[in-house]
Amino acid sequence: SQTIHQWPATLVQPVGSPLSLECTVEGTSNPNLYWYRQAAGRGLQLLFYSVGIGQISSEVPQNLSASRPQDRQFILSSKKLLLSDSGFYLCAWTPGSTDTQYFGPGTRLTVL
Amino acid sequence: QKEVEQDPGPLSVPEGAIVSLNCTYSNSAFQYFMWYRQYSRKGPELLMYTYSSGNKEDGRFTAQVDKSSKYISLFIRDSQPSDSATYLCAMSGVSGGSNYKLTFGKGTLLTVNP
Numbered sequence: 417s418q419t420i421h422q423w424p425a426t427l428v429q430p431v432g433s434p435l436s437l438e439c440t441v442e443g444t445s446n447p448n449l450y451w452y453r454q455a456a457g458r459g460l461q462l463l464f465y466s467v468g469i470g471q472i473s474s475e476v477p478q479n480l481s482a483s484r485p486q487d488r489q490f491i492l493s494s495k496k497l498l499l500s501d502s503g504f505y506l507c508a509w510t511p512g513s514t515d516t517q518y519f520g521p522g523t524r525l526t527v528l
Numbered sequence: 529q530k531e532v533e534q535d536p537g538p539l540s541v542p543e544g545a546i547v548s549l550n551c552t553y554s555n556s557a558f559q560y561f562m563w564y565r566q567y568s569r570k571g572p573e574l575l576m577y578t579y580s581s582g583n584k585e586d587g588r589f590t591a592q593v594d595k596s597s598k599y600i601s602l603f604i605r606d607s608q609p610s611d612s613a614t615y616l617c618a619m620s621g622v623s624g625g626s627n628y629k630l631t632f633g634k635g636t637l638l639t640v641n642p
Contacts, residue, residue: 422571448628457536457634458634459616459632459633459634459635460572460616460632462629465629504569506571506572510628514628515560515620515628515630516562516574516577517574517618517628517630518574519564519571519572519573520571521570521571522569522570522571524569
């Protein structure tokens with residue numbers, strides 16, 4: 417069966433520090449991968465998605481970037497965090513043949 | 529007009545009640561409809577998936593789609609305190625496309641009181 421992992425689970429970072437969040441999927445190959453941010457009262461905001469290694473599409477211009485160095489690995493990064501980057505970050509995946517997305521457990525990021 | 533509208537609630541019901549959660553949408557291209565359940569501080573989990581108009585039942589949960597009215601519903605029968613969560617609707621218009629982006633509602637917070 418397929419499993420999606422995210423780490424760390426929680427993170428507290430100072431403003432201006434770098435960020436690296438990691439997402440990995442097990443039990444499948446060539447998944448589509450997604451990064452979302454969920455802020456209170458604002459719903460799920462799609463940040464990036466990837467249909468293959470090295471292929472990244474950005475949905476919202478911002479302080480963040482994404483990379484996909486391996487088929488089942490998706491990384492969300494920032495060089496300098498802003499207060500507004502605080503939120504709950506969710507990684508999701510779909511198999512190549514369906515639009516149903518499956519979410520990871522999330523990373524709660526607090527920028528102070 | 530937003531593509532997907534969902535009443536954020538909060539919705540509070542007694543245990544055993546029938547719960548009705550709803551979303552409306554404006555994009556007539558949407559064909560695939562999903563409901564996710566999200567417990568506090570957890571990732572959303574897929575609850576129901578339906579294609580086009582009609583009903584789909586899974587245990588105590590029934591998903592209903594009315595494409596003519598651009599309206600989808602999730603019914604929960606015999607609600608339990610363990611059903612307390614945020615429920616998110618999601619939809620897409622393309623299956624077999626290259627990116628499978630979903631459009632989500634903002635979620636409805638449900639509390640079932642024992």
